[in-house]
Each structure stands twice: as C-alpha cells, then as structure tokens.
Amino acid sequence: MVDLPGDRAVQRALDLAKTAQWYRRFRLNETPGQSERYAEWASGVENDPEVLDLIIGLPRPKRQPNLVFACARLLGAPLAGYPVFRRWLIDSWPAVAAEARVRATQTNEPRRLTAIMPVLASIGPRVALLEVGASAGLCLYPDRYSYDYSGRRVDPVDGPSSVLLTTDSSGPVPLPTHPPEVVWRAGLDLNPLDVRNPADVRWLETLVWPEQAERRRRLDAAMAIVRRDPPLLRGGDAVAGLGALAALAPVGVPLVIVSPAVLVYLAPDRRAAFADAATGLGRWISLDGMGVLPRVDALLPQPPGPANFMVSLDGRPVARCGPHGQTLDWLA
Ligand SMILES: C[S@@+](CC[C@H](N)C(=O)[O-])C[C@H]1O[C@@H](n2cnc3c(N)ncnc32)[C@H](O)[C@@H]1O
Incomplete structure (x- = not known):
C-alpha cells in the first residue's frame, strides 16, 4: 500500500492528540498528592504542540510521561517551572530522545x-x-522489612528493620506475626x-519523583539491605x-511467583500465556492496574476507580491497593 502524504498528516494529528491525552491522564490519575512538579510539566506538555511534536518522534511506548521526565532529569533538566523546563527540553531533545530509546x-x-506480604504469608511460613x-x-526481600498497617505493625523475626513500609489499610487484612521466611529468592x-552499580542506582533514584523525599530515603535504605546480600x-x-x-527453586517449599x-x-x-505458565509452576501473586487482567477485574465485587491497583492470588482478586502500595483495601 502507498503511504500518501494525507495519510501521514492524519496519523500525525492522531499521534499528537493521543500523546496529549496520555499526559493529561498521567496528570489527573497519577500525580495528585505525588508530584506538583510533574503535574505542572504534564499540563505544559499536554498543551504544547512543539514539544508534543518532538515526543511523537519516539516509538509509542517511549512517549510515556514518566520515562520522558525521568530521562530529562537524568540529563540535568532544571527542576523549574514549565517555561524553563520546556526551553531546556527543546534544546536538549536529541540527548533526551536517545536516552528514552534505550x-x-x-x-x-x-x-x-x-x-503482597500478607498474601505470601497465607501460602506458608517458608516460601521460595x-x-x-x-x-x-x-x-x-519481604522478610527483611518492617510493616505498618494503619498502626498494626509486623517486624522481621530478628527485630525491626531499617526500612518501614507503611500503608493506609482497611478491611480484614490477615497479618502474620512476622513476614514469612524466604528460603530462596530470584x-x-x-x-x-x-x-x-552506581549508574543503575542513579537511574533508580531518578525514577523517584521530585518531591518524594520519603520514597527516596526508603529506596536508599532498601538498596543498602539488598547490597549486603x-x-x-x-x-x-x-x-x-x-x-x-523456576527450575532452580528448591523442592519442598512452595514456589511463589x-x-x-x-x-x-x-x-x-x-x-x-504468563498466567498459565505461572499457575502451572507454583502459586502466583500479581499486582496490576485495572484493565491489565480483565478476567481478574471481572471477579471484583464492585468496579474500582482508575487510580486503583489490584492484588490477586492465582487469578482471584484479594485486595485493592494504591499503585505503590500506599493504600490497601482487603476484600472480605
Ligand atoms: C515498573 S517496574 C516494576 C519493578 C518491580 N516489580 C516493582 O514492583 O518494584 C517493571 C519492570 O518490568 C520489567 N519488564 C518489562 N517487560 C518485561 C518482560 N517482558 N519480561 C521481563 N521483565 C519485563 C522492566 O524492565 C522493569 O524492570
């Protein structure tokens, strides 16, 4: 088929509109209470044909707001208001685009x-x-962290961890006395x-949004634990x-994917295909945004909001949660 200039213009207009919509959804669903800077940048991009035009030059998955903003920050974008950020982004676009591509x-x-930890504990006191x-x-490393479920605390067997994971929880969360022991992890x-690797650490740190100092501290403390083992x-x-x-997992303890x-x-x-493979090999716990596993979503008693994630065990929903685990609503 011949690709006519008119077709290309229609495709470009569609790409611009879809990308603007993506930045709008990101701003409305993901940034509230998380990052005013990203909200402002997303709102700026959404209404900026010149910047949108640069972004649609990237392959579709690479146009993701979170990825574009993180690559920009990795390369030194100023944490400033949109006019300053956009100037920098336009001037630095070849480098930002190259970074986003890889x-x-x-x-x-x-x-x-x-x-995830309460679901894991429901499977057994020792897991692979x-x-x-x-x-x-x-x-x-669920066995190396401490947890706080709206005031209910769970600590590792050997005492409180330097990493405390807190969540605003509701419903009958089945909390164990201690997190289960992980006998093998991969x-x-x-x-x-x-x-x-310092370059990997820098990328992980840049993926934490600008105002999220607490998240950044948690990330650094968790990395220190993982670095030791x-x-x-x-x-x-x-x-x-x-x-x-999975074939490397030890026998005699439940394998949890x-x-x-x-x-x-x-x-x-x-x-x-993944769901079939995982349930064929062991137990399967997943944590996904709504719409990712429609067959599992369909089993929820009531439709959740667009900003919700869902935790499931072997394809059955057990709880709703915030995308980063900041809230947890256990299903009865
Ligand atoms: C958003 S991160 C989640 C990381 C971690 N599971 C967590 O919850 O903190 C998604 C990860 O999935 C990886 N990924 C994406 N597609 C994948 C695939 N087809 N197979 C294996 N890993 C994949 C990415 O490289 C990335 O590290």
Whole structure:
C-alpha cells in the first residue's frame, strides 16, 4: 500500500492528540498528592504542540510521561517551572530522545510488599520467591522489612528493620506475626538492575519523583539491605525465561511467583500465556492496574476507580491497593 502524504498528516494529528491525552491522564490519575512538579510539566506538555511534536518522534511506548521526565532529569533538566523546563527540553531533545530509546521505567518500589506480604504469608511460613519484572530485586526481600498497617505493625523475626513500609489499610487484612521466611529468592527482568552499580542506582533514584523525599530515603535504605546480600537476577523475558529460572527453586517449599507492576508491559495474549505458565509452576501473586487482567477485574465485587491497583492470588482478586502500595483495601 502507498503511504500518501494525507495519510501521514492524519496519523500525525492522531499521534499528537493521543500523546496529549496520555499526559493529561498521567496528570489527573497519577500525580495528585505525588508530584506538583510533574503535574505542572504534564499540563505544559499536554498543551504544547512543539514539544508534543518532538515526543511523537519516539516509538509509542517511549512517549510515556514518566520515562520522558525521568530521562530529562537524568540529563540535568532544571527542576523549574514549565517555561524553563520546556526551553531546556527543546534544546536538549536529541540527548533526551536517545536516552528514552534505550531505557524503560524500572521503578522499584518495595512498598508494594505491603499488599503482597500478607498474601505470601497465607501460602506458608517458608516460601521460595521468584519475581518477574524484578528491576533491582528490592521486592524480593519481604522478610527483611518492617510493616505498618494503619498502626498494626509486623517486624522481621530478628527485630525491626531499617526500612518501614507503611500503608493506609482497611478491611480484614490477615497479618502474620512476622513476614514469612524466604528460603530462596530470584528475579527475572528484561534488564536487571544492580544495586552495586552506581549508574543503575542513579537511574533508580531518578525514577523517584521530585518531591518524594520519603520514597527516596526508603529506596536508599532498601538498596543498602539488598547490597549486603544481592539476589540471583537473570536477564530474560517474563514468559520465555520463567520455566528455566523456576527450575532452580528448591523442592519442598512452595514456589511463589510474583509479578508486581510488570504485566502491563506485555501484550494481552502474552499476559494470558504468563498466567498459565505461572499457575502451572507454583502459586502466583500479581499486582496490576485495572484493565491489565480483565478476567481478574471481572471477579471484583464492585468496579474500582482508575487510580486503583489490584492484588490477586492465582487469578482471584484479594485486595485493592494504591499503585505503590500506599493504600490497601482487603476484600472480605
Ligand atoms: C515498573 S517496574 C516494576 C519493578 C518491580 N516489580 C516493582 O514492583 O518494584 C517493571 C519492570 O518490568 C520489567 N519488564 C518489562 N517487560 C518485561 C518482560 N517482558 N519480561 C521481563 N521483565 C519485563 C522492566 O524492565 C522493569 O524492570
């Protein structure tokens, strides 16, 4: 088929509108209470045809607001109001675009364990843990962190941790006395990050949004714990690499496969293939935004808001939570 100039103009107009919409959704759904700076930048981009035109030059997945802003900050974008930021972004676009092309958002958020740890404990006091989309593996250490569920505290067997994961919880969260013991831990990721590598650490820190000093402190403290006893991390795809890594797990303890905030990056048919593979190998805990696993969403008693995530065990919803584990609403 011949690609006519008129078709290209229509495609460009569509791309501009979709990208503006993406920045708008990001501003409305993700930034409130999290980052006024990102909210302002997103609002600026949404209404800035010149900047949108640069962004649509990137492959679709790389136009993600979080990725573009993080790459800009990595390269020294001033944490200033939109007019100053946009000037810098336009001047520095070739470098920002090159960075975005080789990177992906790999935000590693141990606070998501507030939602995962009680499910893990319901499986057994000792587990083998395999995380898919592990980033630097910080979510592989549920046994090394302390937790606070709206005033109810859970500490590791050997006492309070230097990392306290807090969540605003409701509903009958089944809390254990201590987090379960992880007898084996391993992570799979397209691009594993290493907490001993300063460049990886810098990227992980940049992925924390500008005003989130507490999150940044938590990240640094969790990285210190992981650095003392780094996990087994393998490079590979969620579906293609799962079986080989699972085969290394010890026998005699339940193997639990966790997939927090990763399935959204897989095409829908590959999410289904992953679900089949994970449930065939062991128990499967996932934490996903609404719409990522429609068959699981459909089992929720009432439709949740767009900013909600869902925790599920073996394809059945057990709780709703904030995207970073900051809230937890256990289903009765
Ligand atoms: C948003 S991060 C989540 C990291 C971690 N699970 C957490 O919750 O803190 C998503 C991770 O999934 C990885 N990823 C994306 N697509 C993947 C795939 N097809 N196979 C394996 N890992 C993938 C990315 O490299 C990234 O590190």
